[in-house]
Amino acid sequence: MSKTIITVVGKDTVGIIAKVCTYLSEHEVNILDISQTIVQGYFNMMMIVDASNCTVSSDVLSDELDKLGEEIGVSIKAQHEDIFASMHRI
DSSP states (O other), X not given: OOEEEXXXXXXXXXXXXXXXXXXXXXXXXXXXXXXEEEETTEEEEEEEEEOTTOSXXXXXXXXXXXXXXXXXXXXXXXXXXXXXXXXXXX
16 A cells, blocks of 8 residues: 555635545545644645555656645645655654
């Protein structure tokens, strides 16, 4: 399994989750866990996904999610689980 951590942060608007999930579905990425919250109008979501069957490379996935984020006015970052864990060690 190729776990990837996806974070989405920005001003809350209608359709953020739908657009991100639609993109993932179209590329055969399975959502394993999802958590989202809105604090004073700001949207924050973290997803753990299985990208083992993804139809594009991890670099393309990351780049396209970044572009999708720009289109909908949020920041979307995708990182392999190992990189995310290394960056967030105490």
